[in-house]
Amino acid sequence: MPVVDIPGSKSLTARALFLAAAADGVTTLVRPLRSDDTEGFAEGLTRLGYRVGRAPGAWQVDGRPHGPAVAEADVYCRDGATTSRFLPALAAAGHGTYRFDASAQMRRRPLLPLTRALRDLGVRLRHEEREGHHPLTIEAAGVDGGEVTLDAGQSSQYLTALLLLGPLTRKGLRIRVTDLVSAPYVDITTAMMRAFGAEPDRQGDVFVVPPSGYRATTYAIEPDASTASYFFAAAALTGGEVSVPGLGEGALQGDLRFVDVLRRMGARVSCDASGTTVRGTGSLSGVTVNMRDISDTMPTLAALAPFATGPVRIEDVANTRVKECDRLEACAENLRRLGARVATGPDWIEIHPGTPLTGTGLRTHADHRIAMSFAVTGLRVPGISFDDPGCVRKTFPDFHEAFEALRGRLRSSR
Ligand SMILES: O=C(O)C1=C[C@@H](OP(=O)(O)O)[C@@H](O)[C@H](O)C1
Numbered sequence: 099m100p101v102v103d104i105p106g107s108k109s110l111t112a113r114a115l116f117l118a119a120a121a122d123g124v125t126t127l128v129r130p131l132r133s134d135d136t137e138g139f140a141e142g143l144t145r146l147g148y149r150v151g152r153a154p155g156a157w158q159v160d161g162r163p164h165g166p167a168v169a170e171a172d173v174y175c176r177d178g179a180t181t182s183r184f185l186p187a188l189a190a191a192g193h194g195t196y197r198f199d200a201s202a203q204m205r206r207r208p209l210l211p212l213t214r215a216l217r218d219l220g221v222r223l224r225h226e227e228r229e230g231h232h233p234l235t236i237e238a239a240g241v242d243g244g245e246v247t248l249d250a251g252q253s254s255q256y257l258t259a260l261l262l263l264g265p266l267t268r269k270g271l272r273i274r275v276t277d278l279v280s281a282p283y284v285d286i287t288t289a290m291m292r293a294f295g296a297e298p299d300r301q302g303d304v305f306v307v308p309p310s311g312y313r314a315t316t317y318a319i320e321p322d323a324s325t326a327s328y329f330f331a332a333a334a335l336t337g338g339e340v341s342v343p344g345l346g347e348g349a350l351q352g353d354l355r356f357v358d359v360l361r362r363m364g365a366r367v368s369c370d371a372s373g374t375t376v377r378g379t380g381s382l383s384g385v386t387v388n389m390r391d392i393s394d395t396m397p398t399l400a401a402l403a404p405f406a407t408g409p410v411r412i413e414d415v416a417n418t419r420v421k422e423c424d425r426l427e428a429c430a431e432n433l434r435r436l437g438a439r440v441a442t443g444p445d446w447i448e449i450h451p452g453t454p455l456t457g458t459g460l461r462t463h464a465d466h467r468i469a470m471s472f473a474v475t476g477l478r479v480p481g482i483s484f485d486d487p488g489c490v491r492k493t494f495p496d497f498h499e500a501f502e503a504l505r506g507r508l509r510s511s512r
Protein backbone atom coordinates (compact mmCIF):
# COMPACT_ATOMS: atom_id res chain seq x y z
CA MET A 99 0.00 0.00 0.00
CA PRO A 100 1.52 3.40 -0.94
CA VAL A 101 2.63 5.34 2.13
CA VAL A 102 3.14 8.99 1.20
CA ASP A 103 5.53 11.32 2.95
CA ILE A 104 3.74 14.68 2.80
CA PRO A 105 5.85 17.84 3.44
CA GLY A 106 5.14 19.98 6.50
CA SER A 107 2.14 22.26 6.82
CA LYS A 108 2.47 25.72 5.35
CA SER A 109 0.07 27.19 7.92
CA LEU A 110 1.84 25.63 10.89
CA THR A 111 5.28 26.61 9.59
CA ALA A 112 4.27 30.26 9.12
CA ARG A 113 2.73 30.47 12.60
CA ALA A 114 5.68 28.67 14.19
CA LEU A 115 8.09 31.14 12.55
CA PHE A 116 6.11 34.11 13.91
CA LEU A 117 5.83 32.59 17.39
CA ALA A 118 9.51 31.60 17.48
CA ALA A 119 10.56 35.11 16.42
CA ALA A 120 8.39 36.72 19.11
CA ALA A 121 9.40 34.29 21.88
CA ASP A 122 11.96 34.73 24.61
CA GLY A 123 14.74 32.24 23.76
CA VAL A 124 15.74 29.95 20.92
CA THR A 125 13.08 27.79 19.21
CA THR A 126 13.65 24.71 17.05
CA LEU A 127 11.06 23.88 14.37
CA VAL A 128 11.14 20.23 13.42
CA ARG A 129 10.21 19.29 9.82
CA PRO A 130 9.17 22.78 8.69
CA LEU A 131 7.86 23.16 5.13
CA ARG A 132 10.50 24.27 2.63
CA SER A 133 8.62 26.06 -0.12
CA ASP A 134 8.34 29.51 -1.65
CA ASP A 135 5.77 30.68 0.93
CA THR A 136 7.70 29.56 4.01
CA GLU A 137 11.15 30.47 2.66
CA GLY A 138 9.64 33.89 1.94
CA PHE A 139 8.36 34.09 5.52
CA ALA A 140 11.78 33.17 6.91
CA GLU A 141 13.47 35.67 4.59
CA GLY A 142 11.05 38.35 5.81
CA LEU A 143 12.06 37.63 9.40
CA THR A 144 15.73 37.90 8.41
CA ARG A 145 15.01 41.30 6.85
CA LEU A 146 13.48 42.35 10.16
CA GLY A 147 16.74 41.39 11.90
CA TYR A 148 15.85 37.96 13.30
CA ARG A 149 18.35 35.11 13.05
CA VAL A 150 16.80 32.11 11.31
CA GLY A 151 19.05 29.06 10.88
CA ARG A 152 17.77 26.72 8.19
CA ALA A 153 19.35 23.26 8.44
CA PRO A 154 17.66 20.39 6.57
CA GLY A 155 14.80 19.06 8.69
CA ALA A 156 15.08 21.65 11.47
CA TRP A 157 15.03 25.44 11.58
CA GLN A 158 16.25 27.47 14.55
CA VAL A 159 15.01 30.95 15.38
CA ASP A 160 16.49 33.37 17.94
CA GLY A 161 13.45 35.04 19.46
CA ARG A 162 13.25 38.76 20.29
CA PRO A 163 10.34 39.49 22.65
CA HIS A 164 10.50 43.26 21.98
CA GLY A 165 10.18 43.17 18.21
CA PRO A 166 12.45 43.44 15.18
CA ALA A 167 16.20 43.95 15.70
CA VAL A 168 16.46 46.64 13.05
CA ALA A 169 14.92 50.12 13.01
CA GLU A 170 14.27 50.04 9.28
CA ALA A 171 13.43 47.21 6.91
CA ASP A 172 12.01 46.56 3.48
CA VAL A 173 10.23 43.18 3.38
CA TYR A 174 9.13 41.44 0.17
CA CYS A 175 6.36 38.92 0.94
CA ARG A 176 6.36 37.20 -2.49
CA ASP A 177 2.98 35.42 -3.10
CA GLY A 178 2.45 34.49 0.54
CA ALA A 179 -0.72 35.73 2.18
CA THR A 180 0.43 34.44 5.59
CA THR A 181 3.67 36.41 5.20
CA SER A 182 1.81 39.49 3.93
CA ARG A 183 -0.72 39.46 6.75
CA PHE A 184 1.19 38.08 9.76
CA LEU A 185 4.52 39.92 9.46
CA PRO A 186 3.07 43.46 9.54
CA ALA A 187 1.45 42.52 12.87
CA LEU A 188 4.83 41.37 14.21
CA ALA A 189 6.49 44.56 13.00
CA ALA A 190 3.79 46.72 14.61
CA ALA A 191 4.90 45.40 18.01
CA GLY A 192 8.42 46.76 17.46
CA HIS A 193 9.95 50.21 17.07
CA GLY A 194 10.98 51.39 13.63
CA THR A 195 9.89 51.99 10.04
CA TYR A 196 8.93 48.82 8.21
CA ARG A 197 7.84 48.63 4.60
CA PHE A 198 6.08 45.59 3.14
CA ASP A 199 5.49 44.75 -0.50
CA ALA A 200 4.41 41.61 -2.33
CA SER A 201 4.07 40.05 -5.80
CA ALA A 202 1.55 41.39 -8.29
CA GLN A 203 -0.74 38.46 -7.40
CA MET A 204 -0.56 39.21 -3.68
CA ARG A 205 -0.89 42.98 -4.21
CA ARG A 206 -4.34 42.28 -5.67
CA ARG A 207 -5.49 40.34 -2.59
CA PRO A 208 -7.30 42.23 0.20
CA LEU A 209 -5.81 43.42 3.50
CA LEU A 210 -8.09 46.26 4.55
CA PRO A 211 -9.93 44.69 7.51
CA LEU A 212 -6.53 43.91 9.08
CA THR A 213 -4.88 47.26 8.40
CA ARG A 214 -8.04 49.05 9.58
CA ALA A 215 -7.96 47.07 12.84
CA LEU A 216 -4.27 47.84 13.32
CA ARG A 217 -5.00 51.54 12.80
CA ASP A 218 -7.90 51.34 15.28
CA LEU A 219 -5.32 50.02 17.76
CA GLY A 220 -3.19 53.12 17.19
CA VAL A 221 -0.69 51.68 14.69
CA ARG A 222 0.57 54.29 12.18
CA LEU A 223 0.19 52.57 8.84
CA ARG A 224 0.11 53.91 5.29
CA HIS A 225 -0.88 52.13 2.08
CA GLU A 226 1.40 53.44 -0.64
CA GLU A 227 -0.76 52.90 -3.70
CA ARG A 228 -4.19 51.42 -3.15
CA GLU A 229 -6.04 51.58 0.17
CA GLY A 230 -6.19 48.11 1.72
CA HIS A 231 -3.47 46.56 -0.45
CA HIS A 232 0.31 46.13 -0.46
CA PRO A 233 2.69 47.97 -0.47
CA LEU A 234 2.38 49.48 3.02
CA THR A 235 4.61 51.18 5.55
CA ILE A 236 4.31 50.96 9.31
CA GLU A 237 5.83 53.51 11.70
CA ALA A 238 5.92 51.13 14.64
CA ALA A 239 6.02 52.23 18.27
CA GLY A 240 4.65 49.14 20.03
CA VAL A 241 0.92 48.48 20.55
CA ASP A 242 -0.96 49.34 23.74
CA GLY A 243 -3.82 46.95 23.02
CA GLY A 244 -7.46 47.16 24.08
CA GLU A 245 -10.65 46.32 22.21
CA VAL A 246 -11.03 46.10 18.44
CA THR A 247 -13.73 44.87 16.04
CA LEU A 248 -12.81 42.77 13.01
CA ASP A 249 -14.63 41.44 9.96
CA ALA A 250 -12.91 38.16 9.05
CA GLY A 251 -15.61 37.15 6.55
CA GLN A 252 -13.16 37.24 3.65
CA SER A 253 -10.11 35.79 5.40
CA SER A 254 -9.40 34.27 8.80
CA GLN A 255 -5.78 35.36 8.37
CA TYR A 256 -6.71 38.87 9.60
CA LEU A 257 -7.86 37.37 12.88
CA THR A 258 -4.81 35.11 13.13
CA ALA A 259 -2.54 38.15 12.68
CA LEU A 260 -4.28 40.04 15.50
CA LEU A 261 -4.34 36.98 17.78
CA LEU A 262 -0.61 36.43 17.25
CA LEU A 263 -0.01 40.11 18.06
CA GLY A 264 -2.10 40.01 21.25
CA PRO A 265 0.53 38.66 23.71
CA LEU A 266 3.04 41.27 22.43
CA THR A 267 0.81 44.26 23.29
CA ARG A 268 1.15 46.21 26.56
CA LYS A 269 -2.40 45.57 27.83
CA GLY A 270 -3.60 42.58 25.80
CA LEU A 271 -6.34 42.45 23.16
CA ARG A 272 -10.08 41.87 23.03
CA ILE A 273 -11.02 41.11 19.43
CA ARG A 274 -14.73 41.16 18.57
CA VAL A 275 -15.30 39.20 15.36
CA THR A 276 -18.36 40.03 13.24
CA ASP A 277 -17.90 37.31 10.61
CA LEU A 278 -15.42 34.47 10.12
CA VAL A 279 -14.44 32.09 7.31
CA SER A 280 -11.92 29.24 7.48
CA ALA A 281 -12.57 28.93 11.23
CA PRO A 282 -10.36 25.82 11.77
CA TYR A 283 -7.31 27.97 10.94
CA VAL A 284 -8.11 30.10 13.98
CA ASP A 285 -8.13 26.95 16.12
CA ILE A 286 -4.65 26.16 14.75
CA THR A 287 -3.55 29.65 15.77
CA THR A 288 -4.83 29.48 19.34
CA ALA A 289 -3.49 25.92 19.85
CA MET A 290 -0.04 26.96 18.65
CA MET A 291 -0.07 30.15 20.75
CA ARG A 292 -0.69 27.93 23.79
CA ALA A 293 2.26 25.72 22.82
CA PHE A 294 4.39 28.90 23.01
CA GLY A 295 3.07 29.85 26.46
CA ALA A 296 0.24 32.29 25.62
CA GLU A 297 -3.33 31.99 26.92
CA PRO A 298 -5.87 33.11 24.30
CA ASP A 299 -9.47 32.60 25.35
CA ARG A 300 -12.64 32.62 23.23
CA GLN A 301 -15.90 33.94 24.69
CA GLY A 302 -18.44 33.58 21.87
CA ASP A 303 -17.53 36.17 19.23
CA VAL A 304 -14.85 37.76 21.41
CA PHE A 305 -11.24 36.57 21.61
CA VAL A 306 -9.38 37.68 24.73
CA VAL A 307 -5.58 37.63 24.62
CA PRO A 308 -3.58 38.56 27.75
CA PRO A 309 -0.21 40.36 27.32
CA SER A 310 1.78 37.28 28.31
CA GLY A 311 4.51 37.29 25.65
CA TYR A 312 5.71 33.94 24.25
CA ARG A 313 8.12 31.25 25.47
CA ALA A 314 10.55 29.48 23.13
CA THR A 315 10.06 25.76 22.63
CA THR A 316 10.75 22.86 20.28
CA TYR A 317 7.85 22.50 17.87
CA ALA A 318 7.18 19.66 15.40
CA ILE A 319 5.25 20.61 12.25
CA GLU A 320 2.46 18.25 11.03
CA PRO A 321 2.35 17.17 7.37
CA ASP A 322 0.25 19.57 5.29
CA ALA A 323 -3.39 18.43 5.18
CA SER A 324 -4.29 20.51 2.09
CA THR A 325 -1.37 18.92 0.19
CA ALA A 326 -2.47 15.49 1.43
CA SER A 327 -5.90 16.06 -0.19
CA TYR A 328 -4.45 15.43 -3.71
CA PHE A 329 -2.99 12.10 -2.62
CA PHE A 330 -6.17 11.02 -0.81
CA ALA A 331 -8.22 12.07 -3.86
CA ALA A 332 -5.89 9.98 -6.06
CA ALA A 333 -6.69 6.87 -4.00
CA ALA A 334 -10.43 7.58 -4.11
CA LEU A 335 -10.33 8.10 -7.88
CA THR A 336 -8.20 5.12 -8.88
CA GLY A 337 -9.53 2.51 -6.46
CA GLY A 338 -6.08 2.41 -4.85
CA GLU A 339 -5.00 3.00 -1.28
CA VAL A 340 -2.94 5.87 0.17
CA SER A 341 -1.68 6.23 3.73
CA VAL A 342 -0.31 9.44 5.21
CA PRO A 343 1.52 8.92 8.50
CA GLY A 344 1.68 11.76 11.03
CA LEU A 345 -1.68 13.23 10.01
CA GLY A 346 -4.44 11.51 11.96
CA GLU A 347 -6.60 11.88 15.06
CA GLY A 348 -5.49 14.92 17.03
CA ALA A 349 -4.16 16.74 13.95
CA LEU A 350 -4.62 20.52 14.16
CA GLN A 351 -5.56 21.11 10.52
CA GLY A 352 -9.21 21.34 9.53
CA ASP A 353 -8.38 20.40 5.93
CA LEU A 354 -7.97 16.80 7.06
CA ARG A 355 -11.80 16.82 7.10
CA PHE A 356 -11.58 16.48 3.32
CA VAL A 357 -11.41 12.72 3.91
CA ASP A 358 -14.95 12.92 5.36
CA VAL A 359 -16.11 14.25 1.97
CA LEU A 360 -14.37 11.33 0.25
CA ARG A 361 -16.04 8.94 2.70
CA ARG A 362 -19.47 10.44 1.87
CA MET A 363 -18.68 9.86 -1.80
CA GLY A 364 -17.93 6.19 -1.17
CA ALA A 365 -14.23 5.88 -0.28
CA ARG A 366 -13.15 3.89 2.78
CA VAL A 367 -11.32 6.02 5.32
CA SER A 368 -9.53 5.03 8.47
CA CYS A 369 -7.95 7.51 10.82
CA ASP A 370 -6.12 6.85 14.08
CA ALA A 371 -3.44 8.55 16.14
CA SER A 372 -0.69 7.43 13.76
CA GLY A 373 -2.19 8.65 10.47
CA THR A 374 -4.95 8.46 7.85
CA THR A 375 -5.62 5.93 5.08
CA VAL A 376 -8.03 6.33 2.15
CA ARG A 377 -9.04 3.41 -0.05
CA GLY A 378 -11.02 3.87 -3.24
CA THR A 379 -13.89 1.52 -3.89
CA GLY A 380 -14.15 1.98 -7.66
CA SER A 381 -17.16 4.30 -7.54
CA LEU A 382 -17.77 7.84 -6.32
CA SER A 383 -21.23 9.23 -5.70
CA GLY A 384 -22.31 12.86 -6.11
CA VAL A 385 -22.41 15.08 -3.04
CA THR A 386 -23.48 18.54 -1.85
CA VAL A 387 -20.97 19.94 0.58
CA ASN A 388 -20.43 23.20 2.45
CA MET A 389 -16.70 23.97 2.29
CA ARG A 390 -16.63 27.29 4.18
CA ASP A 391 -14.28 25.76 6.77
CA ILE A 392 -12.00 23.89 4.36
CA SER A 393 -12.06 25.86 1.12
CA ASP A 394 -8.45 25.15 0.12
CA THR A 395 -9.73 21.66 -0.75
CA MET A 396 -12.53 23.02 -3.00
CA PRO A 397 -10.37 22.72 -6.16
CA THR A 398 -9.41 19.15 -5.20
CA LEU A 399 -13.07 18.15 -5.05
CA ALA A 400 -13.94 20.11 -8.20
CA ALA A 401 -11.20 18.27 -10.11
CA LEU A 402 -12.49 14.92 -8.90
CA ALA A 403 -16.15 15.75 -9.45
CA PRO A 404 -16.57 14.78 -13.16
CA PHE A 405 -15.96 11.15 -12.17
CA ALA A 406 -18.81 11.01 -9.66
CA THR A 407 -22.02 9.26 -10.63
CA GLY A 408 -24.14 12.29 -9.67
CA PRO A 409 -23.76 16.08 -9.47
CA VAL A 410 -21.19 17.56 -7.08
CA ARG A 411 -22.20 20.90 -5.58
CA ILE A 412 -19.77 22.88 -3.42
CA GLU A 413 -21.29 25.73 -1.41
CA ASP A 414 -20.30 28.73 0.74
CA VAL A 415 -16.89 29.28 -0.84
CA ALA A 416 -17.14 32.94 -1.94
CA ASN A 417 -13.72 33.72 -0.47
CA THR A 418 -12.02 31.32 -2.89
CA ARG A 419 -12.51 34.16 -5.39
CA VAL A 420 -9.84 36.22 -3.55
CA LYS A 421 -7.13 33.59 -3.27
CA GLU A 422 -4.14 33.17 -5.62
CA CYS A 423 -6.75 33.54 -8.38
CA ASP A 424 -10.53 33.44 -8.62
CA ARG A 425 -10.62 29.71 -7.88
CA LEU A 426 -14.31 29.20 -8.65
CA GLU A 427 -13.87 30.57 -12.18
CA ALA A 428 -10.46 28.90 -12.69
CA CYS A 429 -11.92 25.50 -11.77
CA ALA A 430 -14.97 26.06 -13.97
CA GLU A 431 -12.85 27.23 -16.92
CA ASN A 432 -10.52 24.21 -16.74
CA LEU A 433 -13.34 21.72 -16.24
CA ARG A 434 -15.10 23.17 -19.31
CA ARG A 435 -11.87 22.96 -21.34
CA LEU A 436 -11.82 19.25 -20.52
CA GLY A 437 -15.45 18.89 -21.60
CA ALA A 438 -17.31 18.85 -18.27
CA ARG A 439 -20.63 20.57 -17.66
CA VAL A 440 -20.23 23.19 -14.91
CA ALA A 441 -22.18 26.06 -13.39
CA THR A 442 -21.02 28.67 -10.85
CA GLY A 443 -22.72 31.26 -8.68
CA PRO A 444 -21.41 33.92 -6.30
CA ASP A 445 -20.32 31.35 -3.72
CA TRP A 446 -20.86 27.94 -5.31
CA ILE A 447 -19.88 25.60 -8.12
CA GLU A 448 -21.79 22.62 -9.49
CA ILE A 449 -20.25 19.93 -11.68
CA HIS A 450 -22.41 17.49 -13.61
CA PRO A 451 -21.34 13.99 -14.61
CA GLY A 452 -21.89 12.20 -17.85
CA THR A 453 -19.83 14.04 -20.45
CA PRO A 454 -16.61 12.41 -21.71
CA LEU A 455 -13.43 14.33 -20.82
CA THR A 456 -10.58 14.96 -23.26
CA GLY A 457 -7.06 15.95 -22.17
CA THR A 458 -5.84 19.40 -23.17
CA GLY A 459 -3.71 22.34 -21.95
CA LEU A 460 -5.03 23.86 -18.72
CA ARG A 461 -4.46 27.32 -17.24
CA THR A 462 -3.15 27.40 -13.66
CA HIS A 463 -3.59 31.16 -13.22
CA ALA A 464 -0.30 30.90 -11.27
CA ASP A 465 -2.22 29.03 -8.57
CA HIS A 466 -0.50 25.99 -7.05
CA ARG A 467 -3.84 24.44 -6.03
CA ILE A 468 -5.21 24.56 -9.59
CA ALA A 469 -2.13 22.67 -10.86
CA MET A 470 -2.13 20.12 -8.04
CA SER A 471 -5.91 19.53 -8.23
CA PHE A 472 -6.02 18.96 -11.99
CA ALA A 473 -3.03 16.60 -11.70
CA VAL A 474 -5.60 14.38 -9.93
CA THR A 475 -7.92 14.61 -12.96
CA GLY A 476 -4.88 13.64 -15.06
CA LEU A 477 -4.87 10.20 -13.40
CA ARG A 478 -7.95 9.37 -15.46
CA VAL A 479 -7.64 11.74 -18.43
CA PRO A 480 -4.47 11.40 -20.56
CA GLY A 481 -3.06 14.48 -22.27
CA ILE A 482 -3.53 17.13 -19.55
CA SER A 483 -0.75 19.73 -19.39
CA PHE A 484 -0.33 23.06 -17.55
CA ASP A 485 0.79 26.47 -18.77
CA ASP A 486 2.76 27.00 -15.53
CA PRO A 487 3.45 23.68 -13.78
CA GLY A 488 6.15 25.35 -11.64
CA CYS A 489 3.54 27.34 -9.69
CA VAL A 490 3.44 24.42 -7.23
CA ARG A 491 6.62 25.89 -5.71
CA LYS A 492 4.39 28.00 -3.43
CA THR A 493 3.70 25.02 -1.14
CA PHE A 494 5.26 21.87 -2.67
CA PRO A 495 8.17 22.39 -5.10
CA ASP A 496 8.54 18.62 -5.74
CA PHE A 497 4.81 17.98 -6.20
CA HIS A 498 4.92 16.74 -9.80
CA GLU A 499 7.72 14.24 -9.08
CA ALA A 500 5.96 12.98 -5.93
CA PHE A 501 2.61 12.66 -7.72
CA GLU A 502 4.18 10.82 -10.67
CA ALA A 503 5.83 8.40 -8.23
CA LEU A 504 2.45 7.80 -6.59
CA ARG A 505 0.82 7.16 -9.97
CA GLY A 506 3.34 4.39 -10.63
CA ARG A 507 2.83 2.88 -7.20
CA LEU A 508 -0.97 2.99 -7.48
CA ARG A 509 -0.72 1.15 -10.81
CA SER A 510 1.56 -1.55 -9.48
CA SER A 511 -0.45 -2.06 -6.25
CA ARG A 512 -3.70 -2.75 -8.13
O1 LIG B 1 -4.15 30.95 8.20
C1 LIG B 1 -3.74 30.21 7.31
O2 LIG B 1 -2.64 29.62 7.38
C2 LIG B 1 -4.59 30.00 6.12
C3 LIG B 1 -5.91 30.34 6.14
C4 LIG B 1 -6.81 30.15 4.99
O3 LIG B 1 -7.02 31.40 4.38
P1 LIG B 1 -8.38 32.27 4.56
O4 LIG B 1 -8.61 32.45 5.99
O5 LIG B 1 -8.02 33.53 3.82
O6 LIG B 1 -9.49 31.50 3.89
C5 LIG B 1 -6.21 29.21 3.94
O7 LIG B 1 -6.93 29.32 2.74
C6 LIG B 1 -4.76 29.53 3.68
O8 LIG B 1 -4.22 28.65 2.73
C7 LIG B 1 -3.94 29.39 4.93
Ligand SMILES: C=C(OP(=O)(O)O)C(=O)O
Binds near residue numbers: 178179180467
Ligand atom coordinates in the same frame (compact mmCIF):
# COMPACT_ATOMS: atom_id res chain seq x y z
C1 LIG C 1 -5.01 30.34 -0.21
C2 LIG C 1 -3.80 29.81 -0.02
O1 LIG C 1 -2.71 30.46 0.42
P1 LIG C 1 -2.51 31.87 1.12
O2 LIG C 1 -3.86 32.49 1.34
O3 LIG C 1 -1.81 31.58 2.42
O4 LIG C 1 -1.63 32.63 0.17
C3 LIG C 1 -3.56 28.37 -0.30
O5 LIG C 1 -2.47 27.87 0.05
O6 LIG C 1 -4.42 27.72 -0.88
